[in-house]
Amino acid sequence: MDNFFERENLRYAMIGSGSWATALAKLLLNNHDRISWFVRDQESIDQLKQTGHNPFYLQAVHFDSDRIDFSSDINEVIDASDVLLFTIPSAFFKDEAMKINRSLEAKFIITAIKGMVPVENITIAEYFNTYYGVPFSRIGVVSGPCHAEEVAMERLSYLTLSSKHIETARSLCDVFACDYIKTIPGTDIYGVEYAAILKNIYAVAAGVCHALSYGDNFMSVLITNSFHEMRDFLHATHPDANRKTSKSAYLGDLLVTCYSQFSRNRTFGIMIGKGYSVHSAQVEMNMVAEGYYGTKCIYEINKKLNVDMPIAEAMYKILYEQKYPAYIIKQLSEQLQ
Structure with missing residues (x-):
């Protein structure tokens, strides 16, 4: 080669x-x-x-x-x-x-x-x-x-x-x-690209939940379930027996994007949770939150795959259907394990 x-x-x-x-x-x-x-x-x-x-x-x-x-x-x-x-x-x-x-x-x-x-x-x-x-x-x-x-x-x-x-x-x-x-x-060029897209969606979710005053206990469950969604989606999209989603490119990137003060997607989610419109949040940030765009793409792809992704779907409802964040996250909390 x-x-x-x-x-x-x-x-x-x-x-x-x-x-x-x-x-x-x-x-x-x-x-x-x-x-x-x-x-x-x-x-x-x-x-x-x-x-x-x-x-x-x-x-x-x-x-x-x-x-x-x-x-x-x-x-x-x-x-x-x-x-x-x-x-x-x-x-x-x-x-x-x-x-x-x-x-x-x-x-x-x-x-x-x-x-x-x-x-x-x-x-x-x-x-x-x-x-x-x-x-x-x-x-x-x-x-x-x-x-x-x-x-x-x-x-x-x-x-x-x-x-x-x-x-x-x-x-x-x-x-x-x-x-x-x-x-x-x-x-794993396929897996790491999709993982990078998905972790941004989940970071937006983490930001929304933080703005709604959910605490560390809830956040740990949210991110654990986010990891499971990511793992299941990657397997459905591009199965790879050698992929270890517990490695840094998958789990590590998810963690830092959901928790870090530098995460623009988490920041974007915090603004949405506080009541900003998508447009207002984008204008004020003056940076691109990839999770906003990725949410729609993954939602469209998953129409064919039918992977169980309640967190990603919740973000779609909030960001694209303008559903009330507090109500959607309350519903989501009943589905997490």
């Missing part, structure tokens, strides 16, 4: 400019002399060049802009790179991806997007495979448990790097590993 990362002088590109993109760009530059970086907004590029800081996200992170080739043209960045790391929020991913008019035949795709492509209800890896013909053997997935804020502060964190072949996954680990980033190789 050809390991793409055994090739010499590979050129890396960051596609996206949010907080996760900023944190991962920092990691790439730890191990590589220079990168290309697609930033949609020219004003942000000008600020990054002048100050070395992203003006909107993780502003404490400093970049040596002389080592970065910025562009607001996604195709220009693709032409200049071999490995493309996508971090665009899923809600906006397709708008940018549809601008790509270059062949991706000779590229390696890494997705760090923790959401699905709306309407099609497919993962980012599935999208590149379906619409651009990229084989799954040339797609890698970055997953947690890891928050961008703690990467920026250089707190010890763990990343799971998955690819279809373990040798490629180990090579991906070398791309990101450093003193404060431990890496874990894996081959």
Whole structure:
């Protein structure tokens, strides 16, 4: 098997400019002399060049802009790179991806997007495979448990790097590993992508329940049941006898997203629980809560699978049917075990 990362002088590109993109760009530059970086907004590029800081996200992170080739043209960045790391929020991913008019035949795709492509209800890896013909053997997935804020502060964190072949996954680990980033190789590209989507939904649920004054005892039961839903959905979607959902990429990522002060999905849920409308919460946060979009995608997929997912269904009722959160969570509490 050809390991793409055994090739010499590979050129890396960051596609996206949010907080996760900023944190991962920092990691790439730890191990590589220079990168290309697609930033949609020219004003942000000008600020990054002048100050070395992203003006909107993780502003404490400093970049040596002389080592970065910025562009607001996604195709220009693709032409200049071999490995493309996508971090665009899923809600906006397709708008940018549809601008790509270059062949991706000779590229390696890494997705760090923790959401699905709306309407099609497919993962980012599935999208590149379906619409651009990229084989799954040339797609890698970055997953947690890891928050961008703690990467920026250089707190010890763990990343799971998955690819279809373990040798490629180990090579991906070398791309990101450093003193404060431990890496874990894996081959479950399907499972870790879906787990990243699901844990955001459950983090929204945790936030809603926190806002409604449910305590730690209830929260432990909620998250335990969330883990069971995740495990059952993954098995129904992509069965894998070697998958161990108790590992960090599944259970660990679920825990940190449900409990952490840095979890934007938990924050979003807290606002919904306090009575904010979805739109008002999104405007005030000024960040994308992937769990909102993932809730609808998983709900649509599960119409065919019929997996028992009362927590995910409760979030759909609250977020998309505008049902009263206190009433829905009270109903949910009768179903948890």
